[in-house]
Amino acid sequence: MKQFFSVADVEDLPSIVAEALELKSNPFGYEHLGRRKTLGLVFLNPSLRTRLSTQKAAINLGMDVMVMNMDKDGWALETKDGVAMAGSTVEHIREAAAVMGRYCDILGMRSFPKLQDREEDYSEDLFKKFMRYCGVPVVSLESATRHPLQSLTDLVTIREHWQGVSKPKVVLAWAPHVKALPQAVPNSFSEWMCRAQAEGLVDFTIAHPQGYELAEEFTNGAAITHSLDEALTGADFVYVKNWSSYSDYGKILPVTAPWMIDNSVLGTTNGAKVMHCLPVRRDVELASEVLDGPQALVIEEAANRVWAAQAVLKRMLEQLTHNV
Amino acid sequence: MKQFFSVADVEDLPSIVAEALELKSNPFGYEHLGRRKTLGLVFLNPSLRTRLSTQKAAINLGMDVMVMNMDKDGWALETKDGVAMAGSTVEHIREAAAVMGRYCDILGMRSFPKLQDREEDYSEDLFKKFMRYCGVPVVSLESATRHPLQSLTDLVTIREHWQGVSKPKVVLAWAPHVKALPQAVPNSFSEWMCRAQAEGLVDFTIAHPQGYELAEEFTNGAAITHSLDEALTGADFVYVKNWSSYSDYGKILPVTAPWMIDNSVLGTTNGAKVMHCLPVRRDVELASEVLDGPQALVIEEAANRVWAAQAVLKRMLEQLTHNV
Amino acid sequence: MKQFFSVADVEDLPSIVAEALELKSNPFGYEHLGRRKTLGLVFLNPSLRTRLSTQKAAINLGMDVMVMNMDKDGWALETKDGVAMAGSTVEHIREAAAVMGRYCDILGMRSFPKLQDREEDYSEDLFKKFMRYCGVPVVSLESATRHPLQSLTDLVTIREHWQGVSKPKVVLAWAPHVKALPQAVPNSFSEWMCRAQAEGLVDFTIAHPQGYELAEEFTNGAAITHSLDEALTGADFVYVKNWSSYSDYGKILPVTAPWMIDNSVLGTTNGAKVMHCLPVRRDVELASEVLDGPQALVIEEAANRVWAAQAVLKRMLEQLTHNV
Numbered sequence: 001m002k003q004f005f006s007v008a009d010v011e012d013l014p015s016i017v018a019e020a021l022e023l024k025s026n027p028f029g030y031e032h033l034g035r036r037k038t039l040g041l042v043f044l045n046p047s048l049r050t051r052l053s054t055q056k057a058a059i060n061l062g063m064d065v066m067v068m069n070m071d072k073d074g075w076a077l078e079t080k081d082g083v084a085m086a087g088s089t090v091e092h093i094r095e096a097a098a099v100m101g102r103y104c105d106i107l108g109m110r111s112f113p114k115l116q117d118r119e120e121d122y123s124e125d126l127f128k129k130f131m132r133y134c135g136v137p138v139v140s141l142e143s144a145t146r147h148p149l150q151s152l153t154d155l156v157t158i159r160e161h162w163q164g165v166s167k168p169k170v171v172l173a174w175a176p177h178v179k180a181l182p183q184a185v186p187n188s189f190s191e192w193m194c195r196a197q198a199e200g201l202v203d204f205t206i207a208h209p210q211g212y213e214l215a216e217e218f219t220n221g222a223a224i225t226h227s228l229d230e231a232l233t234g235a236d237f238v239y240v241k242n243w244s245s246y247s248d249y250g251k252i253l254p255v256t257a258p259w260m261i262d263n264s265v266l267g268t269t270n271g272a273k274v275m276h277c278l279p280v281r282r283d284v285e286l287a288s289e290v291l292d293g294p295q296a297l298v299i300e301e302a303a304n305r306v307w308a309a310q311a312v313l314k315r316m317l318e319q320l321t322h323n324v
Numbered sequence: 325m326k327q328f329f330s331v332a333d334v335e336d337l338p339s340i341v342a343e344a345l346e347l348k349s350n351p352f353g354y355e356h357l358g359r360r361k362t363l364g365l366v367f368l369n370p371s372l373r374t375r376l377s378t379q380k381a382a383i384n385l386g387m388d389v390m391v392m393n394m395d396k397d398g399w400a401l402e403t404k405d406g407v408a409m410a411g412s413t414v415e416h417i418r419e420a421a422a423v424m425g426r427y428c429d430i431l432g433m434r435s436f437p438k439l440q441d442r443e444e445d446y447s448e449d450l451f452k453k454f455m456r457y458c459g460v461p462v463v464s465l466e467s468a469t470r471h472p473l474q475s476l477t478d479l480v481t482i483r484e485h486w487q488g489v490s491k492p493k494v495v496l497a498w499a500p501h502v503k504a505l506p507q508a509v510p511n512s513f514s515e516w517m518c519r520a521q522a523e524g525l526v527d528f529t530i531a532h533p534q535g536y537e538l539a540e541e542f543t544n545g546a547a548i549t550h551s552l553d554e555a556l557t558g559a560d561f562v563y564v565k566n567w568s569s570y571s572d573y574g575k576i577l578p579v580t581a582p583w584m585i586d587n588s589v590l591g592t593t594n595g596a597k598v599m600h601c602l603p604v605r606r607d608v609e610l611a612s613e614v615l616d617g618p619q620a621l622v623i624e625e626a627a628n629r630v631w632a633a634q635a636v637l638k639r640m641l642e643q644l645t646h647n648v
Numbered sequence: 649m650k651q652f653f654s655v656a657d658v659e660d661l662p663s664i665v666a667e668a669l670e671l672k673s674n675p676f677g678y679e680h681l682g683r684r685k686t687l688g689l690v691f692l693n694p695s696l697r698t699r700l701s702t703q704k705a706a707i708n709l710g711m712d713v714m715v716m717n718m719d720k721d722g723w724a725l726e727t728k729d730g731v732a733m734a735g736s737t738v739e740h741i742r743e744a745a746a747v748m749g750r751y752c753d754i755l756g757m758r759s760f761p762k763l764q765d766r767e768e769d770y771s772e773d774l775f776k777k778f779m780r781y782c783g784v785p786v787v788s789l790e791s792a793t794r795h796p797l798q799s800l801t802d803l804v805t806i807r808e809h810w811q812g813v814s815k816p817k818v819v820l821a822w823a824p825h826v827k828a829l830p831q832a833v834p835n836s837f838s839e840w841m842c843r844a845q846a847e848g849l850v851d852f853t854i855a856h857p858q859g860y861e862l863a864e865e866f867t868n869g870a871a872i873t874h875s876l877d878e879a880l881t882g883a884d885f886v887y888v889k890n891w892s893s894y895s896d897y898g899k900i901l902p903v904t905a906p907w908m909i910d911n912s913v914l915g916t917t918n919g920a921k922v923m924h925c926l927p928v929r930r931d932v933e934l935a936s937e938v939l940d941g942p943q944a945l946v947i948e949e950a951a952n953r954v955w956a957a958q959a960v961l962k963r964m965l966e967q968l969t970h971n972v
Contacts, residue, residue, distance in 0.1 A: 028360055036676055038704060048399060048420070052390055052427045056362060059388045064707045066700055075696060084931035086826050091927035095939075095946065096696070099926065102951035103700045178410050278423065279399075279415035283408035291419070298419065303426035352684055372723060372744070376714055376751045380686060383712045502734050602747065603739035607732035615743075622743065627750035 001315040003131055004139040006146050007192045013155070013199055020156045020311040024304070027060045033317040034063030040104035041067045041141065044077075045112040049278060050141045050149065053305035054108055057313055060306070066104065079126045093129045101134035106316050113144035113182050115250030121145065122215070137316040139309070145215075147184045150277050151192035153308040157301045158202065158237055161273055167203050168236035169270070173228060174208035175285040176259055177242035180252050185277050186243045187218040194221045207231035211245050211253040228259060235269040237297075240276045240286050262287035266295065273297040325639040327455055328463040330470050331516045337479070337523055344480045344635040348628070351384045357641040358387030364428030365391045365465065368401075369436040373602060374465045374473065377629035378432060381637055384630070390428065403450045417453045425458035430640050437468035437506050439574030445469065446539070461640040463633070469539075471508045474601050475516035477632040481625045482526065482561055485597055491527050492560035493594070497552060498532035499609040500583055501566035504576050509601050510567045511542040518545045531555035535569050535577040552583060559593040561621075564600045564610050586611035590619060597621045649963040651779055652787040654794050655840045661803070661847055668804045668959040672952070675708045681965040682711030688752030689715045689789065692725075693760040697926060698789045698797065701953035702756055705961055708954070714752065727774045741777045749782035754964050761792035761830050763898030769793065770863070785964040787957070793863075795832045798925050799840035801956040805949045806850065806885055809921055815851050816884035817918070821876060822856035823933040824907055825890035828900050833925050834891045835866040842869045855879035859893050859901040876907060883917040885945075888924045888934050910935035914943065921945045 003009055010016050023029070039058040041051065051067065058065045070077075077096055078089035085092065100107055109130055113121035121144040131138045140148055162168045170193055172186060186206075193204040198221060205223040206214070207230070225231050232238065240261055245251045260283075266272060274290050276298045282288045290296055327333055334340055347353070363382040365375065375391065382389045394401070401420055402413035409416065424431055433454055437445035445468040455462045464472055486492045494517055496510060510530075517528040522545060529547040530538070531554070549555050556562065564585055569575045584607075590596060598614050600622045606612045614620055651657055658664055671677070687706040689699065699715065706713045718725075725744055726737035733740065748755055757778055761769035769792040779786045788796055810816045818841055820834060834854075841852040846869060853871040854862070855878070873879050880886065888909055893899045908931075914920060922938050924946045930936045938944055 038707065040700065046399060048392070048394075048415075049423060052364065052392065052424065055390050056427050059362065066703050068696070068700065070696075075694060078930070082931075082936070085929040086932050090929070091696075092930050095926055095928060095950075098947045099697055099950040100700065102947065103704050103954065278419055280419060281409040281414070282402070282416050283406075284410050288406070299422045299426065302419075302423040306427065370723060372716070372718075372739075373747055376688065376716065376748065379714050380751050383686065602743055604743060605733040605738075606726070606740050607730075608734050612730070623746045623750065626743075626747040630751065 001312065001319060002137050004148055004312045005127065005131065005143065006148055007151065007195045013195060014201070016152065016311055017156050017159050019314070020152065020307040021160060023310045023314070024307040030314055031060065031062035033314060033321065034058065034061035037105040037317060037320065038064045038066060038103070039313065040100055040107045041065060042100065042107065042109045043069050043141070044071050045110050046071070047110055047141065049302055049305055050110065054141065054149070054309040057306050057309035060310055061313055061317060063313070077126070079129055093126060094133050097130045097133035098135065101136045104136060105320060106137045106139065106313065107134055108139045108141045110141035111143055113184070115180055115182065115244065118249040137319070139312055139316070142184055144182065145184055146188040146191070148188055149305065149308050149312065150185055151188040152312070153301060153304045154189055154239065154275060155192055155196060156308055157275065157297060157304050161297060162236065164236065167201065169234055170202045170204050170237045170239065171231045171235045172206045172239045172241065173231060173261060174212050174259060175240045175242045175261065176255065177281060177285055180244040180250050181242050183214060183243045183246055186241050187214055189239055189241070190214055190218045190222060194219065197221055205231045209253070209255045209257070209259065211247060212243065213247060215246055228265065229268065232265060232272070233268045235272040238269065238272045238274050240274060242285055260285065260287060261290060263289050263293065266290070271295065275301050278302055325636065325643060326461050328472055328636045329451065329455065329467065330472055331475065331519045337519060338525070340476065340635050341480050341483050343638070344476065344631040345484060347634045347638070348631040354638055355384065355386035357638060357645065358382065358385035361429040361641060361644065362388045362390060362427070363637065364424055364431045365389060366424065366431065366433045367393050367465070368395050369434050371434055371465065373626055373629055374434065378465065378473070378633040380630050381633035384634055385637055385641060387637070401450070403453055417450060418457050421454045421457035422459065425460045428460060429644060430461045430463065430637065431458055432463045432465045434465035435467055437508070439504055439506065439568065442573040461643070463636055463640070466508055468506065469508055470512040470515065472512055473629065473632050473636065474509055475512040476636070477625060477628045478513055478563065478599060479516055479520060480632055481599065481621060481628050485621060486560065488560065491525065493558055494526045494528050494561045494563065495555045495559045496530045496563045496565065497555060497585060498536050498583060499564045499566045499585065500579065501605060501609055504568040504574050505566050507538060507567045507570055510565050511538055513563055513565070514538055514542045514546060518543065521545055529555045533577070533579045533581070533583065535571060536567065537571060539570055552589065553592065556589060557592045559596045562593065562596045562598050564598060566609055584609065584611060585614060587613050587617065590614065595619065599625050602626055649960065649967060650785050652796055652960045653775065653779065653791065654796055655799065655843045661843060662849070664800065664959050665804050665807050667962070668800065668955040669808060671958045671962070672955040678962055679708065679710035681962060681969065682706065682709035685753040685965060685968065686712045686714060686751070687961065688748055688755045689713060690748065690755065690757040691717050691789070692719050693758050694719070695758055695789065697950055697953055698758065702789065702797070702957040705954050705957035708958055709961055709965060725774070727777055741774060742781050745778045745781035746783065749784045752784060753968060754785045754787065754961065755782055756787045756789045758789035759791055761832070763828055763830065763892065766897040785967070787960055787964070790832055792830065793832055794836040794839070796836055797953065797956050797960065798833055799836040800960070801949060801952045802837055802887065802923060803840055803844060804956055805923065805945060805952050809945060810884065812884065815849065817882055818850045818852050818885045818887065819879045819883045820854045820887045820889065821879060821909060822860050822907060823888045823890045823909065824903065825929060825933055828892040828898050829890050831862060831891045831894055834889050835862055837887055837889070838862055838870060839866045842867065845869055853879045857901070857903045857905070857907065859895060860891065861895060863894055876913065877916065880913060881916045883920040886917065886920045886922050888922060890933055908933065908935060909938060911937050911941065914938065919943065923949050926950055
């Protein structure tokens, strides 16, 4: 695996899920793989779970890890070509990426969208240039439009907690928030669930208010409804997440119906497990009674971030070793 | 040892002191203990000595360390239950603690008091919830009301430097400062020295101006005086520290008499060794002539932070191993 | 090697260059040397290349690394003696250095000049006190007036890429910038190249506009010209770098002639390789067509930072081991 940027970078979905679960039962079984290999984690934006779980995954594989918080170091990167850098950017992504690729065997990067210019954000210009110029395998720690380590984790968690014989009904449910958030997590979750649905692993439904449609490239095959009740009926997993509007880009649109999930609206589900990528705003996005109740899976889900990251890093290390 | 939050978490004071000194003479004797174990250090406030000494202690024990500066990452934590999180806090301590506990075998946390609301600070609500929800052993890297790694270090340093046959006279002496500082260090030092006094290890006196009384729960058994001269007479160890008022909470009260210790006022001591937890404001809290003179013990004291932390982490690791 | 602050700390220039290149071909050949040794990297200013390359060098040698970003932690250090610390500085360099020296076997520190007071900056007071009080070997990660790890890297890179039989002509060429930058990199490069010239390894020329003269202590023996064309004629290596004025200290002076190097002005060189310490402002300091063309050596140069740092750390570790 040379890059982990979207679900398209995974050839065989069930096997990487199985690999993550095998690593969970045997965390240190491959610590020889990462010997004398260094992972560089570059954060242009804050991170808690992604930072710690990816670092832990690398440690489990025997790697050394160097963390670089570039937002804090005032190190603004230029991405545009052909412009004189006489402004606030101090280094071009071409140099920054190439140099970091010479110090590290694998790189991870996080870069949020600015939510100002949809075309710019969705071009993934920064991330694509980073992957192009660094010369080593790159794992996305969340880009402007996707969060694949989270989505792999989510699929692993669903697989781990599904005992049924038929396919589980998985619902992505929009939730309220006080801030305008990126679409990266729901885009990515939807992209992965549509792929899982196409491979016969889940049935996938998205519920959101009007105006919150995700970009079509991420939702091919999903059932989409504006009725939360309709979506929840018979659901086995409910994935709660806020996002800002894609059509009215980066905006919070007025919503009249209640969209925060509490125990009462879960009644029509099939005893659904409730997921969230965290951090979660209690009693804004999701009721405390759900988070503190038996249907919540959010801590288990966050814990699984380690095994998803470890499966990805393991595949990258295997390829590095193979190339040597 | 499941938590190290106050002196009450230590069953046998002399034995943990002896353990720290044994580790000082044999730093790498237990590096197998921490193999494949990860320490997470969470800082909600800045740290120099605590961060480096605890990290070094963990390295000596063979652990991997992940450091998280959450103050810098704009990751404000909510502690109150039952409130809708529609404000500036982005994550509840319930989730944050539980998740970090899934990535780490032992956690350390630093959280200063805000010095606005005494009841809130002294409730130690944040710290107690962190310990309750994270599910793994927690070492305090300084909480609102205590700094136990510092206090253990101080006791180790006194033991190491006391050659007398009788008990040493230990004095905690209030000192001036330009900023309003927490009571955590003096509370904790007093708590530990009162315990040491009760076990027959030291004689303990506190000297401070009127209005600077510490909370009684920390000073049981201590001799308390408002006369610096009286306290210093015959002293073997003088522990210099500023703190803001507890009764007029968080305030700097006007003080008329001179309280900064210089060589002249040390004349009535028993050639006392002078201690300070650092950082120290030279010639405000403590005279340069003392810090640069033969009676100062502050660098040795700071160096001992490693062995105190290592003793605590060693006990936690032994318990983890025992549980497996 | 007890300190690495300037070229004067290197006894034998060719042998440390050879050592760096040997480490490049055998990165892990000395990883036993750093076992149970800790490197502390203290940054009072931001760093990308220096931080990552030095950390990687230490990892290759088997060391543990602790990174401390003190600029971010609001930990302002006092350097003056004999003043009451009643202002914004929270700790004196005497204590801070001494304490860090007790936690680490080797220390690195970065401290930029303030560019306000030339005498203060050029006294290197902070750095010299840090080396004096910490009690362990210190490697400069860039001080107010020098950047020796960069300069050693530059000499290594020139040596690596020079196939000629005679000495290469090396040119340090001033370049425009939008910000006032320190003289540390050009001072240091000049200091190292003058030494290399004195040892018969290179011919060294400096080209800069009037008013941009470097301090004489760094340029002894260099040919100095105000004509970029004259300097470039027959050049084998062109080292591009901006700096602010030393005589009109810290100022950007008006410059009329074009000083940004592009492909057209490289025509009179001997197919010169173009170097830059990075980060570089594209099309302000140096034309994109050069950076993206076959004569640019900047990424190779940055990559070599690892081996320069590793050679220095290796020598320090050998001395530590020898002392034991």
